[in-house]
Amino acid sequence: MNIYIARHGETKWNIEGRMQGFKNSDLTQRGIGDARSLGESLKDIDFDCIYSSPLGRALDTAKYIRQDDNTKIILDDSLKELNLGLWEGMTHEEIKEKYPIQYNNFREHPESFESQGGESFLELIKRVEKGLNNIIKDENHENILIVTHTCVIKAISIIVKGNDVKDxxxxxxxxxxxxxxxxxxxxxxxxxxxxxxxxxxx
Known part of the structure; x- marks a missing residue:
């Protein structure tokens, strides 16, 4: 089985430097165009199904990648971005000013990060690992596409490589x-x- 994993396209909050997490921000025109370009590069691959985070920016990206194909899109909550709690919708500068220690931990010491009403990195990794194990259970699938978010992709990397949260x-x-x-x-x-x-x- 081959699993293709894509991050969603650029969003308005990406441009504004705002944290997204469970909250959503729509794709920009560039985000739409980039998703279509990825879809074009993958057009010769016959995907058995597409797993997508249910958050709009990921689901829309999945649809643009899929293009006119009728491949089934399965929404999977385990693929949602890290829940950032009170930080969601705030800019990086606002968070640095209001939560300097935890913002530094978020970037430099993820093993020590304590979320303000959301998830820790370890909680995310456990969630993603459970979801990934469920996806790979179906050994009849040859090619699967997953459309998700940065922290989920980083969590998958930690799981596959056997690295520590600090990495x-x-x-x-x-x-x-x-x-x-x-x-x-x-x-x-x-x-x-x-x-x-x-x-x-x-």
Whole structure:
């Protein structure tokens, strides 16, 4: 089984530097165009199904990637972005001013991050791991597309590589509509491609 994992396209809050989390912000025209470009680059792959975060920015991206195909889109709550609680909708500058210690932990010491009414990174990883295990249970699938968010993709990387929470923000950077590909053989998972954006250069 091959699992293709894409981050959603650029949103209005991305441009404004606002935290999104469980709250949604619509795709920009660039976000829509980039999603379509990714879809064009994947058009020759026959996906058995598409798993998407139910948040609008991810679901819309999934639809633009799918284009006119009728591949089934399955909404999966385990693929939602990290719940950022009180930070959602706030700009990075506002958070740095109001919650300097936890903002620094969020960026530099994720193992020590304490969310203001949301999730910790460890809680996210546990949620994502459970969801990923459910997805790979169906061994009849050959190609699956997942459309989700930065922190979910980072959590998957932690799970697959066996890294620690402190390594959460290790490179590569997860750009909008970037593509990661996993290969699953006998439930063993290997990274084939990570955070690729070559479709944006076409």
């Amino acid at each position: 959460f923000w290790n490179l590569p950077f997860i750009n909008n509509t970037s593509l990661t590909i996993l290969e699953v053989i006998n439930k063993e998972i290997k990274v084939l491609l990570e955070a690729d954006v070559s479709h944006l250069k076409q």
